[in-house]
Amino acid sequence: MAFAYLTALLFSLVPVLLAVTALAADEELVKHCRFTLEDQTFDICPILKAGKDSGGWTVESVRQTPPTVTKTVYKISLNGPLPRNESWSDQYQCPEGTWICMTMYNSRPGHEDERPRILQKVPVAGRIALPESALSAQEAEEGKTALNVTVQLSQYPKGDIRHRMLHVRYHGGSYVDLRQIADMQFICDHDAEEPSSPTFAYNWGGQHAFQWKSKHACGQTITNEPVDEPPPPADPADEEAPPSDNEEGDSEQLVDLPPYSNRTSRASWIMFLSSTAIVALVAYTAYNPPLPVRRRVIAFIRSRPSLTRFRVGENVLLRWAQEDMGYENDEEDLMVNGERDPIFFQDDEQIPLKPSPRKGLVPTYGSAAL
Template identity: 25%
Template sequence: MVSRRRQVQPFSPVSAIFLALSVLVLSAGAQDDCSIDRNGVKYDLTALKGEHTVSRTRDTPPSKMVDSVRFDLCGELQQQKDVAEADQCPSGTRACLTKINQREGQPDRIVAVIPLAQTSGNREISPLSSPEGLSITFDGPSYPPSSDNSIPQSFNLTLLCSKETSDITFTSYEAGQLKLSWSAPAGCGHEAGEEPPKDEEGEKKPAESGETRMGSGIGWFFLVLLLALAAYFGLGAYYNYSTYGATGSDLIPHRDFWREVPYMLRDVVSHLCSAVRPRHSSRGGYIAV
């Protein structure tokens, strides 16, 4: 009895590529908006997005106390992989204060982890006229959470208009409110239709910024290509398995084509080598007359 093997139909990668591209577009669109509009004056905080850390050190003999704050103006803080969960602020935190006690000859000891601002809390933005800038305040939960003497926490950033971006200054932490000061072009407002002010340091190095944009574009290209290939093989294998009951190498979409790829590459390399290699005459140096 001759058994006929069912032929596995090739799986079209069009839908897989479309799915991968859709995921990228949705993830890019899910980023928090850093644009602020107050009375027709716009502020673009995109240049300041991402995680920032600033700290101060206070002498408390015989030890020192380090107050370190992590914050993100446009999104939530990511959990740190090398830090225990109990030593971090919970998910949904935008500003987190960590108090660390340091003593010579002893390991650092975390004594308090305080969520200053959360995504679910209120955000107040007030334009400043003299000097020009913004006052941004995020509300947070009360700390300690299970105490009758808990204090509502908040995070305030005074963003001043400047042609260049300065270092962040830890101003104070009193009565549950932590205050920072920062000077940057993002603190300069602009009318609708005008381009937001740029950092003069960035304008002085156009070659470096161009290289950065080029590198970022190449990285996105390979990321899209990798996701498209992963979706193509994954969905193709699932399609062949669920539709035709394929197993083993039969799961690979366009299996015959991928089997020929090494031979095609070998032929291409052989052709290129033969084109580059100089040709020698087989007449031993004699010329026919």
């Protein structure tokens, strides 16, 4: 009997222990408002403390949707779940465990007597129980989504290289099988009035973005400067030592060169070998062209006689031959044929020269047509 009472007592304490564990996890999350990201440290604890003291934030946006007006209201709590309104039905408020809740209303201008109609109730972020979860407390706890807060620094904005936008994203929401994310975009503003509040930026594809200007969003850069050590006392024995090579002091620091890379030399060799191969291929093709190419080139040259007008005609060759044979006996023949034989003066035969059609793409002189 005592064992049965002890077992019932333990099972009754399980929901209390689980609730305390969840609350401790949320408080632990809030305590981690000081963190280091890349080379900067951030402290957004004053922002969270101000929200806890004021009961959270309310962000509204109005959009004209004729003939109606659509109003979107965000309830934001970054210190824990939003409080429940016991006088409202569950279908008119976000599920238990929601940190950020969006409500969309619709109303008709000029009909102030009509109550606004609720269009959407979206749990954006939090530790929310999934639909049709198990009945036991332990299974219900396992069925809850994770808040999973993440932080990220954006790129340097234009015109400002000192501070970068800090993104703090809250997860865990779901609406019509679409995951929801709240993106708090903290912007450094030294002139912002505190306590500051977020403003609505956009809502697209389940991502709800808010811009938050605050002086607490300015990160502090971590500097690891070595401490200057005093120089050692001068040794009297080294007073006559030669001066150091660096006579100009440490005004210019030495910078290590980038590591050597053989990619440049490798690319140069590849280009050289490729060019050599192309030139060799072109030279071989020109010296020993394939038969189809040779036929096409010969046909092309024959179809265009203007390309061969540089050749000397037969009449000119004949006149040159007559001039060569007209030398006197005592005149010196300066031609490469050597001294003229007298037989050529007695022979009236005229031998015109014509191009040789035997070999080569361009006809050459050297054959005689009798």
